[in-house]
Amino acid sequence: MRDVAEAAGVSTKTVSEVVNGIGQVRESTRRRVMATIEELGYQPNPAARRLNSESTGVLTLALPRLASGLHAALAAAVIEVAESGGRVVALEPTGGDPERELEILRNDSGVADGAILALVALGEQAGGAVAGAPVVLLGTRPLRLPFDQVVADSAAMTESAVALLRSHGRERVAILGTEELLSPHLPPAGAAGAAEAAKAGLRVAANALTRAAGYAAVDSLAAGGVPFDGLVALGDALAFGALHALRDRSLAVPADVEVIGIGRAAESAYSWPSLSTVEADVRDMAERAHAWLLERIAGETGPPRHYDVPFTVVERESTRPTG
Amino acid sequence: MRDVAEAAGVSTKTVSEVVNGIGQVRESTRRRVMATIEELGYQPNPAARRLNSESTGVLTLALPRLASGLHAALAAAVIEVAESGGRVVALEPTGGDPERELEILRNDSGVADGAILALVALGEQAGGAVAGAPVVLLGTRPLRLPFDQVVADSAAMTESAVALLRSHGRERVAILGTEELLSPHLPPAGAAGAAEAAKAGLRVAANALTRAAGYAAVDSLAAGGVPFDGLVALGDALAFGALHALRDRSLAVPADVEVIGIGRAAESAYSWPSLSTVEADVRDMAERAHAWLLERIAGETGPPRHYDVPFTVVERESTRPTG
DNA sequence: TTGAAAGCGCTAACAA
DNA sequence: TTGTTAGCGCTTTCAA
Numbered sequence: 156m157r158d159v160a161e162a163a164g165v166s167t168k169t170v171s172e173v174v175n176g177i178g179q180v181r182e183s184t185r186r187r188v189m190a191t192i193e194e195l196g197y198q199p200n201p202a203a204r205r206l207n208s209e210s211t212g213v214l215t216l217a218l219p220r221l222a223s224g225l226h227a228a229l230a231a232a233v234i235e236v237a238e239s240g241g242r243v244v245a246l247e248p249t250g251g252d253p254e255r256e257l258e259i260l261r262n263d264s265g266v267a268d269g270a271i272l273a274l275v276a277l278g279e280q281a282g283g284a285v286a287g288a289p290v291v292l293l294g295t296r297p298l299r300l301p302f303d304q305v306v307a308d309s310a311a312m313t314e315s316a317v318a319l320l321r322s323h324g325r326e327r328v329a330i331l332g333t334e335e336l337l338s339p340h341l342p343p344a345g346a347a348g349a350a351e352a353a354k355a356g357l358r359v360a361a362n363a364l365t366r367a368a369g370y371a372a373v374d375s376l377a378a379g380g381v382p383f384d385g386l387v388a389l390g391d392a393l394a395f396g397a398l399h400a401l402r403d404r405s406l407a408v409p410a411d412v413e414v415i416g417i418g419r420a421a422e423s424a425y426s427w428p429s430l431s432t433v434e435a436d437v438r439d440m441a442e443r444a445h446a447w448l449l450e451r452i453a454g455e456t457g458p459p460r461h462y463d464v465p466f467t468v469v470e471r472e473s474t475r476p477t478g
Numbered sequence: 479m480r481d482v483a484e485a486a487g488v489s490t491k492t493v494s495e496v497v498n499g500i501g502q503v504r505e506s507t508r509r510r511v512m513a514t515i516e517e518l519g520y521q522p523n524p525a526a527r528r529l530n531s532e533s534t535g536v537l538t539l540a541l542p543r544l545a546s547g548l549h550a551a552l553a554a555a556v557i558e559v560a561e562s563g564g565r566v567v568a569l570e571p572t573g574g575d576p577e578r579e580l581e582i583l584r585n586d587s588g589v590a591d592g593a594i595l596a597l598v599a600l601g602e603q604a605g606g607a608v609a610g611a612p613v614v615l616l617g618t619r620p621l622r623l624p625f626d627q628v629v630a631d632s633a634a635m636t637e638s639a640v641a642l643l644r645s646h647g648r649e650r651v652a653i654l655g656t657e658e659l660l661s662p663h664l665p666p667a668g669a670a671g672a673a674e675a676a677k678a679g680l681r682v683a684a685n686a687l688t689r690a691a692g693y694a695a696v697d698s699l700a701a702g703g704v705p706f707d708g709l710v711a712l713g714d715a716l717a718f719g720a721l722h723a724l725r726d727r728s729l730a731v732p733a734d735v736e737v738i739g740i741g742r743a744a745e746s747a748y749s750w751p752s753l754s755t756v757e758a759d760v761r762d763m764a765e766r767a768h769a770w771l772l773e774r775i776a777g778e779t780g781p782p783r784h785y786d787v788p789f790t791v792v793e794r795e796s797t798r799p800t801g
Numbered sequence: 802t803t804g805a806a807a808g809c810g811c812t813a814a815c816a817a
Numbered sequence: 818t819t820g821t822t823a824g825c826g827c828t829t830t831c832a833a
Contacts, residue, residue: 156810166820171812179818198588202528203810206825211525212589213536213566221550231544231571243536243568243589248554265521266535266566395749402750426718427725427750479826489804494828502802526826529809 156197163191174199214448215270217247217259223364224391224419225437226273229293232441233271240449242268251275262287269452271444274298278335289451291444296339297461303447307435307464309389309417310339315468316387316415316433323476325385325413329357331372331397332389333364357383361393369396377404384412391418394430398473414473428472435466479520486514497522537771538593540570540582546687547714547742548760549596552616555764556594563772565591574598585610592775594767597621601658612774614767619662620784626770630758630787632712632740633662638791639710639738639756646799648708648736652680654695654720655712656687680706684716692719700727707735714741717753721796737796751795758789 160167165188172178173188180188191197205211216233218226234244245267249255253276258264260272261284269289274281279299292302295309313330320328330340337358359376361368369392376383377400386401388394394416398408406412408428415431443462483490488511495501496511503511514520528534539556541549557567568590572578576599581587583595584607592612597604602622615625618632636653643651653663660681682699684691692715699706700723709724711717717739721731729735731751738754766785 167811168813168821169819172819175812181818184818200529200532200810201589202525202534203825204812205525206523206529206810206827207812209825213568221544221554222547224545227544227550230569234569234571243566245566246553246557246569248557266524399750427722490827491805491829492803495803498828504802507802523826526809527828529811529826530828532809 156199159188159191159195159197162195163188210268210452211266212241213243213245213267214445215245215247215259215262215267215272217249217256217270217272219251219273219275219364220248221246228419228437229273229441232438233445236441236445240445249275253277257281257284260284260286260290269448271448289448291448291451293440293444295336301459303444303451303460303462305440305444305447305462305464307440307466309336311463312417312433312435312466313340313387313389315466316417317385319415319431319468319470319474320385320387320413323385323413323474327357327383328385328387329359329376329381329383330387330389331359331361331369331376331393333362333368334360336389357381361396364390364392366392366396366399369393370400371396373397373400374404377401377406386412386414388414388416388418391416391430391432394418394432395426398426398428398430408473409475413476415468431469431471431474433466433468435464440464479522482511482514482518482520485518486511533591533775534589535564536566536568536590537768538568538570538582538585538590538595540572540579540593540595542574542596542598543571544569551742551760552596552764555761556768559764559768563768572598576600580604580607583607583609583613592771594771612771614771614774616763616767618659624782626767626774626783626785628763628767628770628785628787630763630789632659634786635740635756635758635789636663636710636712638789639740640708642738642754642791642793642797643708643710643736646708646736646797650680650706651708651710652682652699652706653710653712654682654684654692654699654716656685657683659712680704684719687713687715689715689719689722692716693723694719696720696723697727700724700729709735709737711737711739711741714739714753714755717741717755718749721749721751721753731796732798736799738791754792754794754797756789756791758787763787 156167156170160170165184169180169184170188172180173185201212214237216230218230221227221230230246237244247259256274256277259270260281262270267288271291271293273293282300290302292300292304294304294306297304297306317328330337337360340358359372361372369388386397388397394414397414401408401412408414417433419434447460479490479493483493488507492503492507493511495503496508524535537560539553541553544550544553553569560567570582579597579600582593583604585593590611594614594616596616605623613625615623615627617627617629620627620629640651653660660683663681682695684695692711709720711720717737720737724731724735731737738756740756742757770783
């Protein structure tokens with residue numbers, strides 16, 4: 156920058172102002188400086204720039220893993236949004252490890268101005284942890300935590316899915332998820348009544364959010380003799396595993412069992428049969444989370460906010476009423 | 479840091495040395511400083527640290543998109559490797575846009591010390607561009623470009639796939655890919671002979687690396703009346719589209735047509751039928767690319783290097799010989 | 802083995 | 818409208 160200033164015959168301050176497009180610089184001066192910058196191929200040093208501002212220009216995006224259509228889409232959206240704001244996104248696959256999630260929360264590395272964090276392992280017990288930098292949470296259900304939260308409400312999405320299957324005349328709709336995801340759908344402890352008990356039998360817990368777990372869970376459900384004619388899978392991976400299991404058990408989709416996933420379109424359109432889904436608006440999530448994070452970084456101190464992401468039901472072959 | 483120095487009764491230099499584990503510091507002093515650091519919860523400011531070193535600690539990883547199992551896996555691997563080296567990875571989905579690829583090559587943003595770049599749109603014409611920072615290329619075939627290249631050789635992988643199908647007695651193996659990917663498999667222009675001509679009919683060009691394009695290409699191949707009993711799809715997305723198309727055309731897999739993809743395991747195991755694949759060692763790619771990039775950043779100036787990534791053939795249902 | 806002090810490249814008061 | 822100058826938090830000579 157000094158070189159530029161000297162070559163253009165101005166002070167570094169003027170160069171700085173031109174580069175940042177601030178201050179009152181005479182047009183002729185600006186042009187001269189611009190030309191010199193061009194000529195010398197000058198590029199501002201981001202580190203130096205940040206030394207003053209106390210900020211690094213880096214946002215952390217922490218997700219359990221990238222090998223999930225939903226998360227990949229989310230990551231792409233966040234990156235795009237952040238980039239248009241001139242910020243760099245450091246992706247951090249946590250693998251669903253609570254330790255890693257805590258590290259992000261505390262901003263152990265210290266390299267980020269703030270983080271967008273999809274909490275999976277950590278629940279409300281994370282409340283004890285003190286965030287080392289502003290944090291916005293991404294989740295599938297609201298948590299009682301002192302952070303802004305952008306929620307693609309799994310319970311509400313599941314309800315829509317169930318409602319769709321019911322409208323197709325399916326009475327015995329099983330719900331497949333992990334324990335955690337399932338909890339909002341379980342009848343309250345001690346609830347009486349045969350209907351409730353029967354429903355409970357249709358809640359299938361997979362031990363992970365993977366295709367293999369989805370396969371295993373549905374396989375044993377089918378083996379168990381509890382009849383079902385509808386299946387809602389909380390996650391694409393589970394849904395694909397489920398489709399596979401149903402096929403191996405010679406249960407036709409959608410004739411015998413209609414299947415719908417809570418997840419992501421792109422993944423689903425080319426399975427066989429193509430999978431109906433309930434999809435959250437990923438772009439909207441990214442924008443909201445990003446906007447809130449920037450506000451917090453800028454010093455906003457209001458109470459934790461909460462945003463429900465809109466979603467859509469997309470019908471494909473797996474729920475197309477036969478006939 | 480000044481605070482720590484004062485509190486510990488030493489100079490900032492000593493603190494700096496302790497933090498970085500360099501220099502000759504007496505054990506007792508080191509301990510005292512460590513304790514003070516702990517006590518004050520001091521964290522070094524990365525921006526300031528970089529001011530001296532002229533480096534930003536950021537590596538760019540540019541991939542066409544994240545919504546591909548292979549690329550997601552690659553990204554995860556690179557991030558992990560880079561992180562263990564204390565560096566942050568800025569992910570840059572280029573969407574296969576040549577403009578974006580050029581920007582990365584030139585390091586327009588100036589925020590990265592170097593880039594790992596999966597070139598898709600830009601070919602050898604990129605040779606004219608001057609890299610703004612060290613670059614390592616990731617690709618499916620070697621390019622005549624003055625950059626280090628880590629290549630998961632699509633041609634070699636395809637040959638292995640074809641060999642497998644042949645060993646199952648399949649004589650008419652179609653190859654599905656984009657024009658670009660297909661080019662190494664086309665008979666040389668003007669080659670004579672009926673055999674060659676027939677082979678040419680079994681090269682199917684999809685107009686994009688998507689499931690939809692794979693579907694369309696295989697659909698019209700099947701419609702075209704050219705018989706085939708084996709199919710190699712250059713990419714998971716194409717393979718899934720192909721499976722779908724074959725099903726719709728009532729061609730049984732693997733009985734009528736054996737199918738194998740060049741791609742990524744995780745995606746493939748739960749399709750139906752599960753897809754056999756030829757898989758490059760993603761972790762190996764990441765490590766090699768990262769290592770070379772760091773060497774270049776450190777000033778290594780040798781001639782462009784070239785590394786062939788090892789790969790494995792994984793058999794699943796789609797190529798299991800019937801019987 | 803340690804300290805003092807000079808920058809790294811930039812921004813921002815304060816002056817002119 | 819522009820220049821001077823003092824830092825931002827750290828690393829690193831040069832001395833002690």
